[in-house]
Amino acid sequence: MTQTASHDQNFKNLILDYPRQALELFAAQEAQDILSDVRITPVRQEQLKERLGDRFFELDIPLLVEWPDQRREALLFVIEQETDPRRYSLHRMAHYVLHLSELCNTERVVPVVIILHGQQSLADQLQLGSERHIYLQFNILKTQLAGLPASDYLDSSNLVARLNLPNMNHRNTDKVETYAKAMEGLVTLEPDMEKQLKYIDFVDIYSNLTPQERLDYQRRYPQEERAMAGLSERLRSEGMQQGMQQGEIRILKKQIQLKFGTLPDWAEDIISTASTEQLEHWAEGILTAASIEALLK
Known part of the structure; x- marks a missing residue:
């Protein structure tokens, strides 16, 4: 899988995990009446493939929104996410929505397009016709994340917004603060430990901090760093309770990634062949270690 495809899948997972927050961010006006009792269901892709080709399903996420008291008719939200704006096609989106x-069997469809990178102007309206008549008019709700000011969402209670702070518009000098606010949102807004672990990777991927920026984060945000260390410690305890060496290896790798960033190949080789006793020793030492080299060597 290419890096771009991997990033696209990460974003698709985010929308499927938090559909209500995603609609509140990317389709705010249409989502105003989507209260907690409203049911949001992803449309199963295998059902759609009976008539639509695989090429439609690389990036698109259909969500069916239903009101149990039937105060509104069901709405079908069609969300397309593009990492590269050069791949964006309004005609393709219109074709898919039709x-x-x-x-x-519904005409109640809301097309939503999310562009991760680039701030160039992209069309959000398509008209087909002649000088006499417009025979087809197609509009979309469009969000270009790189054009949204991150400063507007630093303290947002919307988890999708907080996790996407690194994708929003911010000065390079604010990169560490933006990362910290995204991590703070994850820890405070998501109580599930497994999802915390899952979306730490999401924030790390899109933040892409340098080693110096990661050290700056640890220095400027010791409380958040301790929270991450606490999560690491909980994960280590979980692994020990399982009593499995592979669980210890997985937990240690995640601890190292949380504190130091990307795990080098040489470190992965050392960890993968270590004994249970050595893994436990490293897991205890990571909280005070200054570098991967100091921890493992």
Whole structure:
């Protein structure tokens, strides 16, 4: 899998895990009436493939929104996410939405497009016709994350917004603060430890901190750093309770990534062949270690 495809899948997982928050951020006006009792269900891809080709499903996420008291008719949100704006096609989106509308037998469809990178102007309206008449008019809700001011969402209670702070517009000098606010949002807004672990990787991928920026983060935000260390300690305890060496290896690797960033190949080789006793020794020492080299060598 290419890096771009991997990033696209990470973003798709985020929307599937937090569909309500995603709609509140990317389709705010349409989402105003989506309260806690409203049911949001991803449309199963295998059902759609009966008539639509695989090429439609690389980036698109259909979500069916239903009101149990039927105060509103069901809405189908079609979300397309693009990492590279050069791959964006309004015509392709229109083609897909029309097919999906026919397949699901509904005209209540909200097309939503999310662009991760680039701030160049992209069309959000398509009109087909002549000088006499417009025969087809198609509009989308478009969000270009790189154009959203990160400063507007630093303290947002919307977890999707907080996790996407690194993708929003911010000065390079604010990169560490933006990363810290994203991590703070993850720890305070998501109580599930497994999801915390999952989306630490998400923030790390899109923040792409340098080693110096990571050290700066540890120095400027010791409280958040302790929270991450606490999560690491909980993960280590979980691994010990399992009593499995592979669990210890997985936990130690995650601890190192949380504190130092990307795990070098040489370190992965050493950890993968270590004894249980050595793994436990390293897991205890990581909280005070100044570098990967100091910990493992």
